[in-house]
Amino acid sequence: MQLHLKYRFLILVLMILCFADKAHAENGYDLWLRYTKIENPGNYKTYRELHKNIIFEATSPRLKAAKAELKKGLLGMLDLQPEENGKISKQTLIIGTNQSSKWIAQLSFVNEINQLDDEGFIIRSAKIGGNPVTVLAAKNDIGILYGVFHYLKLMQTNQPLEHLDIKEEPKLQYRVLNHWDNLDGTIERGYAGFTLWDWERLPMYKDQRLTDYARANASVGINGAVLNNVNANAKSLRTEWLVKASGLADAFRPYGIRVYLTARFSAPKEIGGLPTADPADPRVRQWWKDKVKEIYSIIPDFGGFLVKANSEGQPGPQDYGRTHADGANMMAEALEPYGGVVFWRAFVYQNERHIDRVMNGYQEFKPLDGQFARNVFVQPKNGPIDFQPREPFHPLFGAMPKTALAMEVQITQENLGHSMHLVYLGSLFEETLQSDTYENGKGSTVSKVLQNYKKSHGISGIADVPNIGTDMNWTGHLFGQANWHAFGRLAWNPDLTAKELSEEWIRMTFSNKEEIIRPVQKIMLMSQEAAVNYMMPLGLNHIMNYDTHNGPEPWHDDPTWKASDYHKVSKDGIGIDRSSQGTNAVSQYHSPLREEFNSLKTCPENLLLWFHRVSWDYKMRSGKTLWDEMVSHYYQGVQSVEEMEKIWASLDGKIDQERFEHTRTLLKMQENEARWWRDACILFFGKYSGKPIPKSFEKPKHSLEYYQKIPFPYDWDSTLYFKK
Numbered sequence: 098m099q100l101h102l103k104y105r106f107l108i109l110v111l112m113i114l115c116f117a118d119k120a121h122a123e124n125g126y127d128l129w130l131r132y133t134k135i136e137n138p139g140n141y142k143t144y145r146e147l148h149k150n151i152i153f154e155a156t157s158p159r160l161k162a163a164k165a166e167l168k169k170g171l172l173g174m175l176d177l178q179p180e181e182n183g184k185i186s187k188q189t190l191i192i193g194t195n196q197s198s199k200w201i202a203q204l205s206f207v208n209e210i211n212q213l214d215d216e217g218f219i220i221r222s223a224k225i226g227g228n229p230v231t232v233l234a235a236k237n238d239i240g241i242l243y244g245v246f247h248y249l250k251l252m253q254t255n256q257p258l259e260h261l262d263i264k265e266e267p268k269l270q271y272r273v274l275n276h277w278d279n280l281d282g283t284i285e286r287g288y289a290g291f292t293l294w295d296w297e298r299l300p301m302y303k304d305q306r307l308t309d310y311a312r313a314n315a316s317v318g319i320n321g322a323v324l325n326n327v328n329a330n331a332k333s334l335r336t337e338w339l340v341k342a343s344g345l346a347d348a349f350r351p352y353g354i355r356v357y358l359t360a361r362f363s364a365p366k367e368i369g370g371l372p373t374a375d376p377a378d379p380r381v382r383q384w385w386k387d388k389v390k391e392i393y394s395i396i397p398d399f400g401g402f403l404v405k406a407n408s409e410g411q412p413g414p415q416d417y418g419r420t421h422a423d424g425a426n427m428m429a430e431a432l433e434p435y436g437g438v439v440f441w442r443a444f445v446y447q448n449e450r451h452i453d454r455v456m457n458g459y460q461e462f463k464p465l466d467g468q469f470a471r472n473v474f475v476q477p478k479n480g481p482i483d484f485q486p487r488e489p490f491h492p493l494f495g496a497m498p499k500t501a502l503a504m505e506v507q508i509t510q511e512n513l514g515h516s517m518h519l520v521y522l523g524s525l526f527e528e529t530l531q532s533d534t535y536e537n538g539k540g541s542t543v544s545k546v547l548q549n550y551k552k553s554h555g556i557s558g559i560a561d562v563p564n565i566g567t568d569m570n571w572t573g574h575l576f577g578q579a580n581w582h583a584f585g586r587l588a589w590n591p592d593l594t595a596k597e598l599s600e601e602w603i604r605m606t607f608s609n610k611e612e613i614i615r616p617v618q619k620i621m622l623m624s625q626e627a628a629v630n631y632m633m634p635l636g637l638n639h640i641m642n643y644d645t646h647n648g649p650e651p652w653h654d655d656p657t658w659k660a661s662d663y664h665k666v667s668k669d670g671i672g673i674d675r676s677s678q679g680t681n682a683v684s685q686y687h688s689p690l691r692e693e694f695n696s697l698k699t700c701p702e703n704l705l706l707w708f709h710r711v712s713w714d715y716k717m718r719s720g721k722t723l724w725d726e727m728v729s730h731y732y733q734g735v736q737s738v739e740e741m742e743k744i745w746a747s748l749d750g751k752i753d754q755e756r757f758e759h760t761r762t763l764l765k766m767q768e769n770e771a772r773w774w775r776d777a778c779i780l781f782f783g784k785y786s787g788k789p790i791p792k793s794f795e796k797p798k799h800s801l802e803y804y805q806k807i808p809f810p811y812d813w814d815s816t817l818y819f820k821k
């Protein structure tokens with residue numbers, strides 16, 4: 098009997114342990130909105146005292162969403178359900194707009210509130226009737242929602258709540274996700290599962306996930322979502338699909354997110370029964386007007402269209418001898434009465450091998466500057482090629498003063514190891530945003546160029562191709578969440594730094610403990626350079642697998658596509674001469690940048706082979722030859738990943754097991770793939786340089802032929818490659 102009791106006790110202990118572990122385990126679904134109990138006992142106590150009483154009359158769906166979020170946060174972080182007695186007492190939190198709250202309307206700074214941007218907010222410690230209170234106020238309901246997320250973040254990131262004086266307004270107005278989701282549920286270049294849009298059950302059934310998606314976006318300030326792929330299907334503009342899309346618009350509306358659609362240029366022919374899609378044809382123009390009218394009757398706050406035209410085989414105005422401006426303006430004209438906008442992509446190329454692809458976008462769009470309607474954004478990617486690990490900024494930034502430009506970045510890591518590699522893109526985005534275009538002299542950063550369009554055109558914006566899908570943790574790789582977070586925050590304020598954003602994300606995602614923040618931040622901030630090094634150092638680009646865009650394939654060579662167009666490797670050297678002696682792509686940049694890029698001596702070495710053709714024996718600034726330098730970079734890349742793994746391993750036991758293991762395993766895979774990149778590239782380029790790998794470095798495990806046979810990581814014989 099006694100033994101029996103002992104066993105029962107043991108089982109009980111085991112059950113408690115199991116439960117405790119489960120409670121602790123996290124699968125990543127909650128993103129950075131975990132609202133776990135405040136770790137710091139001092140803060141826990143003071144925060145609680147500040148929330149005994151709230152006055153927050155939530156009358157509209159947006160205010161209701163904001164209030165629900167506040168309550169969720171307070172309950173999770175402080176185990177607190179505040180009183181709401183409607184009376185001002187010491188330490189009351191008062192939330193509202195001039196319209197929703199009589200208290201706000203009486204504030205001494207009500208004028209300041211009324212003068213805020215549409216989406217701005219103020220959080221301020223104040224006094225009412227001698228009582229110290231905290232005020233969260235905005236001009237509009239959406240500002241309240243953003244303010245609530247900001248307020249909760251103060252607690253999530255361990256900041257004081259006394260003496261607050263915060264005023265926030267977004268620096269860019271259109272902060273939009275460009276989903277590349279197909280109507281069949283797949284996602285082009287998506288690595289985190291399938292689309293979140295459940296077309297079959299829409300518009301009636303709205304999965305909770307849609308609300309959580311909208312919450313996450315609103316928490317970082319994203320206010321738009323293009324629902325479908327830029328390689329568009331005209332069908333998405335059919336009435337029945339619009340009705341389905343309206344279900345998504347309804348789910349997102351409380352969170353301030355408007356939906357947009359991609360518009361296939363040939364839609365008037367494909368679904369409209371017209372013989373042409375020529376923008377000069379009045380029937381075509383009328384078709385778009387009617388279609389837009391119909392869309393707004395179904396989705397009253399529809400955002401507008403995103404268009405990929407005359408690029409990679411997509412139809413466009415050039416099919417009819419018209420310009421991009423003709424095409425964009427036709428759609429803009431239809432959208433204008435409803436306040437909609439057109440995002441017209443500047444990612445245009447047809448793979449004509451005689452043309453330097455780097456120069457294409459600028460050549461096609463620069464001459465059209467000033468010809469686009471006021472409600473058109475021209476949308477170049479961050480760099481002139483295509484979401485490479487490192488590119489110079491797109492030369493159109495700073496070259497189109499009379500056309501509103503919106504920058505497109507990519508979060509789905511199409512060319513950065515998909516959802517297997519930890520690459521913090523905050524660094525990449527900052528690199529581009531803080532690049533100086535010299536448009537109006539020194540200090541004309543890409544960030545400023547984007548922001549200035551608000552003054553000159555009344556609109557400003559940024560877009561990103563997200564990494565979001567049905568995976569439990571949304572982004573495949575847990576750290577992919579940090580890239581979603583970074584994009585949203587930079588869209589709100591493009592002058593924030595990767596350093597501060599990474600810290601914010603870590604505090605919200607893992608912990609406020611220094612012993613966790615510092616190592617995780619170190620990993621994040623070294624990760625972009627690591628990837629550049631093991632994939633495409635020194636300005637190399639587009640040498641990834643032709644099809645999957647993962648893994649190396651600098652040897653790809655078929656009648657339509659040759660990787661050698663991007664590296665031009667030979668016995669003499671490597672790189673493309675884009676100086677004034679070569680294709681003269683440097684001329685697309687303003688002085689003094691153009692001169693800086695033009696000269697071998699002053700060109701930044703991290704873009705050297707982008708702009709120059711360099712001989713293998715060329716002496717780099719380190720004193721090494723180009724070949725030795727290149728090899729060092731590749732080895733450095735792998736070493737960095739090993740270091741990232743080591744740092745991560747030091748967090749064992751400090752982070753919940755589930756997220757720890759997830760990241761640990763993926764880092765291991767990343768290391769394997771980094772080796773694959775390194776060895777394959779060095780062996781391939783070494784065949785031309787004729788130079789050995791310096792003795793101090795470990796030799797590649799396999800022959801070049803071996804690497805050339807690996808079609809896709811899933812297909813390799815892992816026993817061969819991973820054996821160490």
Ligand code: BDP
Pocket residue numbers: 285286327328405409444483484511
């Ligand atoms: C390329 C992608 C392709 C996209 C294209 C685009 O590989 O899937 O359709 O960009 O941005 O990088 O239109």
